[in-house]
Structures are given as C-alpha cells and as structure tokens.
Amino acid sequence: MAKAGLCAAKSPPVARGATATSSSPNLQNTPTWKASSTRGVFPFTMQYATLVERGTCHALHFYRVLPMFRDLIDDLDDISAGPEILLDVPFVPTDDSVIKKMLGLARVKATDVLYDLGCGDGRIVIAAAKACGAQGIGVEMDPLRVADAMENAAHARVEHLVDFIEESIFTVDISGATVVTLYLLESVNLDLRPRLLSELRPGTRIISHAFSMGDWKADEELELSGISLYKWVVPAQVEGAWEWEGLDGNTYYVELQQSFQEITGTAWIGDTEVVLSCATLQGDSLELHIEDADNAVHVFTLIFAEGDVKSVFENV
Template structure:
C-alpha cells in the first residue's frame, strides 16, 4: 500500500517543511509561495517526488498468503499487484505457484526495493516492477489483480478494472471494498478483511 496529500492537515504541530524533508508529503509542482520557499531551502529534490495517493503499509505475510488462496492463484496466472510496495505479493505468488507477476507503484523507492527483493528471492524471471500511475497503466493482460489501497482509490479504479479486465478476471482487495459492487467472498484473516470479486461478462449496448 503506497500518504495522501491531505495527511498534512491531520498532523498537528508539524510544519510543511518538516513533512517534506521526512518524506511524509509531496508538494504540488505548481508555483506557490510554499513550494518556492521549500525549494529555496532544500533544492528541487524537495518537490521532485511523485504524488502518492496512499501511504505505504506492508501487507502482513498471513494476509498475503490468504489473498493468494482466496484468488485461487495458479501457475498460468498473470498477477497485477496495484500499489505493489516492496513486491511481496507478486514475489510470494511466483515463489509458491510459479505465477508471473507485474507490480505497479508510483514511488521509485518502492519499485527499487521490490526489484531488489525479487532478485534476492530468485524470481526475476517471473516478476517485474514498474514505476507507473495506476490510472494510466494497461491492466488488460491480468488474470488476477490484487489491491491494498484506500476506499476512494478503489472506487476511482473500479471503472478501469471493469472496462479493461477480461470477464472472469479475479480481484482481491485487502481491507477495502468497492462501494456498491458487492464482493462474492469476504474473509477475515489475522484481524484483516479480504474481499473477492470476479469481473462479470461484458454487457452489450443496444443500438
């Protein structure tokens, strides 16, 4: 799971400069007095990082394993992990099932870490990690998609998932649902909730 920009408003007593230096928030690229002041103090590195939609919170191992079981992951699957963080879901699927995996994350540090983890695990021939925006990535090759994002991000992604993914593609989400799209299965593991859907058949539009 990869801190909304709104986080700054919820942390009392911490200045914007301190948050930027700590990496907790990323300032917009537009020219504002605040951005100019931070840039003058710390250089362009303070505002060069991509905007993160959600915080990075690793999925516990027990939950990773349960997500893969719930999704009935097999060797011939192509797993796309959206907001892949350190890569543990795709890497575990490759190790346990021989699954091909693609991790998508906008944070270059997480992508670098995931690639290092894949190398350590010996699965670089099965998985790859890309620094990309979830909302512009082509998801059409996936047979299963895993998520650990935020409710509003799930809802924003839902139209893309339904339009790009083939009917029958499985979707497994840690912690958050898809609004009024009711899951087919819900399980509880180690205090976490996991949701499961399959993409329905495409509905032909009548002329």
C-alpha cells in the same frame, strides 16, 4: 451438456418489449478528488499518521496536488512535485499471513499474471511467484520502492517471473492481468473501479485488502483476525437481447438487465413469455434457468466474449 444452436448477435426485440441497450452497466464516473500526502505539510501528515496507526493502509497513492499547498511543497528538498504529480508513497507492509490468504482467495496458479497496484516493496508479486509460480507485475510510483522490489525479487530468485513498473495505477496498462491485488483506500478503489470493469478481461479476479468497492458487492469475503479480504470476478457485459435455438427446436429469447454481476430479465420460448427463474453470471459464463409452461426447467450456459455471445450450451 450439449451445444445448442448458434446464437444470434445482440439485436432489438421484435414485438416483445423495449429495445435492449448495449451500454456498459454501472461504469459511471466516481468522484475524482485525490488528497496529497507529504511529510512536510501538516494537514496531510496528520491524516497519514491516523491511517498508519490503525493499520489500514498498505500503499497510499495520492496524485493530484492541491494548488494552495504548492508553495509549501516547492520548499521541500526531499519532495519531487510536478505540475500534476506529487511523488510520496506512505507504505505499510502487508503481513505474510495476509498475503497467503489473498493468494489463496484468488486461487493463484502458475498460469496467472498477477498485477499488484501499489506494490510497495513487491512482496505480494514475489510471494505469488515463489509460492505459485505465477508471473507478476508490480506497479509503484516511488522509484526507491521499485528499486527495493527489484532487489527483493533477485534475492528471492524470481526475477525471471516478475517485473516492476514505475507508473501511476490510473494510467498503467492492466489489460494483461488475470489477478489484480489492491491495498488502497475505498475512495481510490472507487476511482479505479471503472478501469477495472472496462479494461480487465471477464473472469479476472480482484482481491482487495481491507477496502470494498462501494455498491459493487464482492463475490467472496474473508475475515482474518479482524481484517476483511474481498474478492470480485470481473463480469462480462451481458445486458441486452439474445436469441438462440434449443435442442428441442424451440427458439429461446431473453432480454437482460445488468448491475455488475447481478442479472435480471425476461424470457420467451417462441412467442410465449415464460419464467426466467435464475441467472448466474461468473466472468464470461452466464447460466440461465428458463421455466416453460409445463414447469419444466431448461438450463443454458451462454459464453460471452467482446460483448457478444460466442456459444450456447444446454444441460441435458
């Protein structure tokens, strides 16, 4: 693989079609309702019991309190409820065998920083530190769970590798993560999805236990005794128009459309429209197969950073 000519910045096409856009694809807002689960409010107690009985819930974080139940909540001595936040986190531990598979699916290594959003007693973060030597951050709303997680980390002798933050999964800074683990409802995943796509670096791996991300299809899926594990790799934003010079001296030009990690588009060599036969996006790396008029295939790898192409390599 040789380095091709310096890539031009994203620019509108010249007499080759519609002007490319630089908007972020598929980052539309998803529904923002959130139910509240308390031990003393009947409708939500029933909902929680059903989820736990089915074994589908690890840590449910329901934040916005419905006003109609505010008077009931205020009468409960063991519930802390602010104007917007209800602090009550039903928790079902993740089995050790599932944790092992999650870490394997993410290919966690010592250089990773793993964030577990809704970490409960911290077992995923601690397992990553013990088994892989990875640094970890657990995010949890319940201060008692945070205290348990810290104690568990000390017992496991990995307190120098992990930390636990008492904060909402919707506000905590996640930009430092290279791996994110989730065990939430699909509706919560969908609420998180815009943040995951916009705030995590391209190439960050996301692992979800049991719940998908709607129309963002997983890059990998694993079944374990009837349990689904999903893996996504955060894609770079590559939609737009890009131009570079190949090793053969020709100018190559593409207009790309993006839906998550799925890429389509049109290609030109010089002023001749040719076939873009394959486009594969993996994190910050986009591989393009461009077929010329003589059916010869030219393979390029474009490396993206901060919404721009930083380098182009050509297979020879």
